[in-house]
Amino acid sequence: MLDMKSVEVSAPATIANLGPGFDVVGLAIENYRDVVHIELTDDKVISFEIVNNTSVAVASKAEENSAVISALKVMEYSGVRKGFKMKLVKNVPVGIGLGSSGASAAAAAFAMNILLSGKLPMEVLVKSAGEGEKVACGAPHLDNVAPSLYGGFTMILDVEKPEIFNIKPSVDFSIVLVTPRVSLPRNKTEYARSLLPKKVELETMVKQTASLTRLIVGLMSGNLEMVGRAISSDFVVEPARSIMIPRFYEVKEAALKSGALGFTISGAGPSVFALTYPEDAENILYEVLRKFNENDIEAKGIVAKPSWIGARIEEH
Amino acid sequence: MLDMKSVEVSAPATIANLGPGFDVVGLAIENYRDVVHIELTDDKVISFEIVNNTSVAVASKAEENSAVISALKVMEYSGVRKGFKMKLVKNVPVGIGLGSSGASAAAAAFAMNILLSGKLPMEVLVKSAGEGEKVACGAPHLDNVAPSLYGGFTMILDVEKPEIFNIKPSVDFSIVLVTPRVSLPRNKTEYARSLLPKKVELETMVKQTASLTRLIVGLMSGNLEMVGRAISSDFVVEPARSIMIPRFYEVKEAALKSGALGFTISGAGPSVFALTYPEDAENILYEVLRKFNENDIEAKGIVAKPSWIGARIEEH
Structure with a gap:
């Protein structure tokens, strides 16, 4: 994966809370996936384009979108500062409780980490995407971003410094x-x-x-x-x-x-x-x-x- | 086990709460065990004797002791009403947070169930012992009585109608x-x-x-x-x-x-x-x-x- 200049990543919608698991337990849902394409550039300019396939308006300014901020957080934790062009294809329905902005943030964090040689562990990507979400939407929603990143069921073991336990039961449902x-x-x-x-x-x-x-x-x-x-x-x-x-x-x-x-x-x-x-x-x-x-x-x-x-x- | 007229049962001390498992998770401790000897009688008289090996006074009146009440609850749930002679040997230290009255109640419920042909499932014994505890001490403390009965770690899955999950990890500690x-x-x-x-x-x-x-x-x-x-x-x-x-x-x-x-x-x-x-x-x-x-x-x-x-x- 070294020396990749661009990558396209998708991340799924999620169901957070799962009843008594409020803010702690979430589940990834395959049917809707946001797609993020990022190309690194040598200037420090950030450009952002959005293709919205959902029926609701989404934050189209780079500095307000969870995906852009999430990608910037990954750069920050990696100690790198480059420019990038991001294209976000929104497929996860917005505003109905399916972790839409979390899916964008998760895809962006995952994509940027690959471009920066994949050095950050998954839990730092959760943190980055959560911080991105927080700037963009007011709250980190780790129980959304964690399943978007890991898939399956995820549990937040510590609210303050993301520690995730991920489980994929071998039963069909x-x-x-x-x-x-x-x-x-x-x-x-x-x-x-x-x-x-x-x-x-x-x-x-x-x-x-x-x-x-x-x-x-x-x-x-x-x-x-x-x-x-x-x-x-x-x-x-x-x-x-x-x-x-x-x-x-x-x-x-x-x-x-x-x-x-x-x-x-x-x-x-x-x-x-x-x-x-x-x-x-x-x-x-x-x-x-x-x-x-x-x-x-x-x-x-x-x-x-x-x-x-x-x-x-x-x-x- | 049919037709037993008397039986002697012991049940261990417990650690309840286990931090974030307040009122829900408990652990049985082998080092201290209360012993209850019960003999069924054909009259309806209840006699109660206590041998206190701990350093603190315990409820010595039958109608105030968790073991007696617990045994009576098992009779009630079994639809049986006989007399019995109970001897309780208190070994679990009292009043220091080791589930002492719960151990007595657990041993008594387990013993009485055997004498009545062992028809009640363990979860009903937890309920009986808990109700016994409640009459005697003011609160049911299911996170004490459940590990006393099952051993290992126990979890209360429903506070209102005892449902217990019991686990014995295969690691030494x-x-x-x-x-x-x-x-x-x-x-x-x-x-x-x-x-x-x-x-x-x-x-x-x-x-x-x-x-x-x-x-x-x-x-x-x-x-x-x-x-x-x-x-x-x-x-x-x-x-x-x-x-x-x-x-x-x-x-x-x-x-x-x-x-x-x-x-x-x-x-x-x-x-x-x-x-x-x-x-x-x-x-x-x-x-x-x-x-x-x-x-x-x-x-x-x-x-x-x-x-x-x-x-x-x-x-x-």
């Missing part, structure tokens, strides 16, 4: 992903955070940690039922944020009744997701959409698969 | 257990709980859940270093309760410097413990005792081993 059309304030992520309680009762924290324990044990042992039950048992975030999703608990009940192993809000919402055995996925998707529609809420959804690779070079 | 002599209110457990914050900042909860994630991943993968680091990183309970242990942070630092993998308060305290490789244990014990003594705090301690069996029948 699908994710039913549904986005209801709801009108939310422009800065949706900030709004979603403002819904959260500032403080949590100690007793509630204990219930949450028991549920998180089930989630981690389930992931480590590849027990999908355990993972599902844990995802469905969030005592802090789901109760607070579900108010922005009309009929949330009815929809959740419909999903669980039709075979979902677990169901909750994806990231900051308003998308919701079900963890499911592949054979039940289409039926669950149908039931979730039906329940939203029955209540006059427009919604669209897909059956998604986990991304086991995370960020990767795109060959041409 | 020791526990350095030290009890400083400090004067505490008579109802120490209640006092230790009163020190805890009623509410926890959401940000602190996230730090705690990241640390708990490290603990569970470490336990599941048999990685002692991960377990140790997690034990040492408790953002909620240790900061609040350490005020009852003079020089706590100096002692912790001394333990970690002399090779402890992790260090924190055991259960409701005031005992402290270090997780350690067996070869470092004696040295850590020495350093911890020295640090307490250097500050004119009397302390005594042992190098302890995990209990891999939990509650067991004692043969004669």
